[in-house]
Amino acid sequence: MKNVLFAISGPSGVGKGTLVGKLLQADPDLTLSVSCTTRAPREGEKDGVDYFFLTREEFLARKEAGDFLEWDEHFGNFYGTPRSFVWEQLKRKSVILEIDVVGALKVRDSLSDGEIVLIMIVPPDLHSLEERLAGRGSESEEAQKERLTRVRYELDKRKEYDYVVVNDDLDKAVERLQQIVATERKKA
């Protein structure tokens, strides 16, 4: 059994976090990568668990050194996937990057063929996701529209992914993910 690097993406509201949580819980040989960020820790967040919290200087130095498989700026802060940390984790376990479509495609481009397996979680249909997002009620109509445009963009990128898993039934989707993990671990 070899250790495999997976990126799991999916539009907001699709239940990706829950699926990844269940996957990790059921498989001690799987672990989640920890990203670096320059934003301040929120209440309860732990360094090295939720994120590696870096200063801007530290982040930029590591970026210059080529230590990010990808990085991006969100809300004025930097976020990146640390190459050396992921590689260290891969010595012991298979690793999941829970990462958006843009980030996942960037990581794939920075690696050789076959070094990462991309999995996208999709809703059974866009309409049901629209209803779920609207049901959150915490967002303005403008913000909801923006989110939907992003969802459509992300779903459109599914063609570039290795696997697409429909989250119509939670247990079935977890099973499907476990099959994918097993299949990829067996590949030479």
Ligand code: 5GP
């Ligand atoms: P938050 O600050 O709320 O934890 O995350 C803000 C945004 O940063 C989210 O959209 C999250 O997906 C994104 N993010 C977290 N880690 C990474 C990373 O390693 N790389 C990139 N590109 N984005 C990240």
